[in-house]
Amino acid sequence: VTSARGPEPSEPGGPDIGDRIRASFARQRLMRTLGAELAAVRRGEVEIELPFRDDLTQQHGYLHAAAVTAIVDSACGYAALTLMEPGVEVLSVEFKVNFLAPAAGERFLAVGRVLRPGRTLTVCSGEVHAVTGASRKLICAMQATMIASRSPDSGA
Amino acid sequence: VTSARGPEPSEPGGPDIGDRIRASFARQRLMRTLGAELAAVRRGEVEIELPFRDDLTQQHGYLHAAAVTAIVDSACGYAALTLMEPGVEVLSVEFKVNFLAPAAGERFLAVGRVLRPGRTLTVCSGEVHAVTGASRKLICAMQATMIASRSPDSGA
Amino acid sequence: VTSARGPEPSEPGGPDIGDRIRASFARQRLMRTLGAELAAVRRGEVEIELPFRDDLTQQHGYLHAAAVTAIVDSACGYAALTLMEPGVEVLSVEFKVNFLAPAAGERFLAVGRVLRPGRTLTVCSGEVHAVTGASRKLICAMQATMIASRSPDSGA
Amino acid sequence: VTSARGPEPSEPGGPDIGDRIRASFARQRLMRTLGAELAAVRRGEVEIELPFRDDLTQQHGYLHAAAVTAIVDSACGYAALTLMEPGVEVLSVEFKVNFLAPAAGERFLAVGRVLRPGRTLTVCSGEVHAVTGASRKLICAMQATMIASRSPDSGA
Numbered sequence: 001v002t003s004a005r006g007p008e009p010s011e012p013g014g015p016d017i018g019d020r021i022r023a024s025f026a027r028q029r030l031m032r033t034l035g036a037e038l039a040a041v042r043r044g045e046v047e048i049e050l051p052f053r054d055d056l057t058q059q060h061g062y063l064h065a066a067a068v069t070a071i072v073d074s075a076c077g078y079a080a081l082t083l084m085e086p087g088v089e090v091l092s093v094e095f096k097v098n099f100l101a102p103a104a105g106e107r108f109l110a111v112g113r114v115l116r117p118g119r120t121l122t123v124c125s126g127e128v129h130a131v132t133g134a135s136r137k138l139i140c141a142m143q144a145t146m147i148a149s150r151s152p153d154s155g156a
Numbered sequence: 157v158t159s160a161r162g163p164e165p166s167e168p169g170g171p172d173i174g175d176r177i178r179a180s181f182a183r184q185r186l187m188r189t190l191g192a193e194l195a196a197v198r199r200g201e202v203e204i205e206l207p208f209r210d211d212l213t214q215q216h217g218y219l220h221a222a223a224v225t226a227i228v229d230s231a232c233g234y235a236a237l238t239l240m241e242p243g244v245e246v247l248s249v250e251f252k253v254n255f256l257a258p259a260a261g262e263r264f265l266a267v268g269r270v271l272r273p274g275r276t277l278t279v280c281s282g283e284v285h286a287v288t289g290a291s292r293k294l295i296c297a298m299q300a301t302m303i304a305s306r307s308p309d310s311g312a
Numbered sequence: 313v314t315s316a317r318g319p320e321p322s323e324p325g326g327p328d329i330g331d332r333i334r335a336s337f338a339r340q341r342l343m344r345t346l347g348a349e350l351a352a353v354r355r356g357e358v359e360i361e362l363p364f365r366d367d368l369t370q371q372h373g374y375l376h377a378a379a380v381t382a383i384v385d386s387a388c389g390y391a392a393l394t395l396m397e398p399g400v401e402v403l404s405v406e407f408k409v410n411f412l413a414p415a416a417g418e419r420f421l422a423v424g425r426v427l428r429p430g431r432t433l434t435v436c437s438g439e440v441h442a443v444t445g446a447s448r449k450l451i452c453a454m455q456a457t458m459i460a461s462r463s464p465d466s467g468a
Numbered sequence: 469v470t471s472a473r474g475p476e477p478s479e480p481g482g483p484d485i486g487d488r489i490r491a492s493f494a495r496q497r498l499m500r501t502l503g504a505e506l507a508a509v510r511r512g513e514v515e516i517e518l519p520f521r522d523d524l525t526q527q528h529g530y531l532h533a534a535a536v537t538a539i540v541d542s543a544c545g546y547a548a549l550t551l552m553e554p555g556v557e558v559l560s561v562e563f564k565v566n567f568l569a570p571a572a573g574e575r576f577l578a579v580g581r582v583l584r585p586g587r588t589l590t591v592c593s594g595e596v597h598a599v600t601g602a603s604r605k606l607i608c609a610m611q612a613t614m615i616a617s618r619s620p621d622s623g624a
Binding site: 093094096120121123145147 | 562591
Binding site: 096115116123138 | 413
């Protein structure tokens with residue numbers, strides 16, 4: 001397991017997978033604006049955490065679906081990136097999300113996993129859990145298609 | 157046509173549709189945090205506009221897909237709400253988005269439209285255009301399912 | 313576990329869950345036309361099997377994506393139905409599928425599972441495996457929303 | 469307009485677009501098994517028609533959602549193919565469908581349209597109308613991603 005703060009040298013994808021993901025994540029200014037942080041990076045699986053904040057809510061005071069979607073899309077994209085060769089970037093082609101329960105919690109943990117890797121397209125599944133103290137509730141499920149971009153300016 | 161800034165009294169859904177939508181939109185704190193604004197409200201169709209801002213970008217400097225998704229999901233939800241009786245709220249059950257081109261532009265205009273209204277479920281389609289001067293490019297397409305919530309605390 | 317051919321009396325949902333699912337399945341004439349069969353029925357999880365047949369192929373000789381989709385949508389719908397009270401029917405509101413590999417195999421096994429049950433809406437995930445001898449390959453992933461229908465003629 | 473039965477020589481994509489689509493469609497044995505027919509082929513838009521048949525129904529006697537999905541997925545795929553160079557085939561990467569009303573009708577007309585063409589990925593939107601005499605009702609909406617396959621045996 002390569003955690004976001006200290007990759008293991010025994011990691012099959014090399015000791016620098018976590019570094020590459022962190023460097024890319026740090027350039028996503030929206031993630032900083034929302035207050036999201038990388039929580040874990042493993043080959044084929046990434047976790048992103050977002051603490052609740054009043055200025056990210058919808059009309060009932062819950063975390064806005066867009067903030068929930070932002071972290072799970074990002075977790076899926078980085079999960080795909082962990083399986084790519086260096087120099088490649090990943091873009092979201094498309095995704096689908098179901099919202100399973102109101103986003104009520106102290107913090108929100110998004111997990112993205114690669115379902116089927118590919119040289120061009122990678123299919124991921126993701127989920128978001130609302131965490132309050134020791135309790136944890138599944139609030140969102142995503143299925144997403146990512147594309148490897150070998151030039152930063154290409155569209156999908 | 158009920159514009160976001162001045163509803164027409166001849167509007168079939170009553171002169172207050174725009175007021176209801178604006179009141180709900182104003183309670184979505186994330187929309188304010190992103191800098192999004194209601195641009196137009198008609199029966200079955202809502203437009204939301206978001207100016208480009210550096211702190212909403214992804215790693216290549218384009219507007220982040222999550223910000224694009226946020227405004228089109230919101231436009232779809234409010235389009236559904238324009239056809240609901242007073243007192244009802246709308247929640248996103250699920251949506252699917254395709255990203256069609258990089259989100260490069262001065263501002264972004266999301267349009268949500270009701271495809272099939274219903275007492276419980278309303279199906280919407282949405283799109284986002286990147287606008288730069290007089291040019292306008294389609295960058296995102298959404299298909300979404302909304303649910304009427306007759307109590308503000310119920311989940312989907 | 314309530315198998316398709318002999319429900320266990322110890323099943324928490326009652327011994328007749330398998331009977332209800334089989335009775336409904338038998339009325340789906342398209343399933344018979346395709347040659348699909350119920351392979352397993354458990355609370356919250358249903359399996360449907362489809363043997364390869366030449367007249368169900370696409371232009372490259374693989375099983376057509378529509379046949380793959382048919383069995384996994386049906387498996388998800390019946391998984392939802394296993395958690396409903398008697399007399400209720402289930403309709404697909406919407407689903408999304410990713411095709412992960414060509415549908416090459418002797419037979420195809422679709423598994424549908426309930427991700428989040430609900431009185432009105434139930435969210436399911438599904439997958440299809442292509443089976444050839446002892447080997448088994450994941451070829452399709454689905455995320456679906458089902459609605460409980462308390463009158464057979466109501467739409468979604 | 470290149471109809472399925474006689475392409476116009478003035479068609480921008482060349483007189484043989486309709487021929488290529490018809491040749492590929494004829495190799496989709498599932499389409500024949502269902503009784504589906506190409507109804508129209510234009511650059512970027514294809515229509516497929518399916519007459520109602522008792523052996524294609526679900527448990528309430530309506531056309532099965534899988535048959536509805538089959539024709540609209542196929543219409544989207546062929547719409548994408550009309551914009552591809554000769555020798556290329558098209559595979560469905562993924563799609564999402566919403567079912568908007570029961571599939572009750574004498575026949576069903578699926579229309580697929582290219583929303584955003586691309587060398588690798590093409591995004592389409594589709595819809596299905598139930599037709600009874602002179603009346604026509606929208607029953608299904610699809611959003612789909614297609615991939616150009618330059619070798620018939622490659623997966624997505």
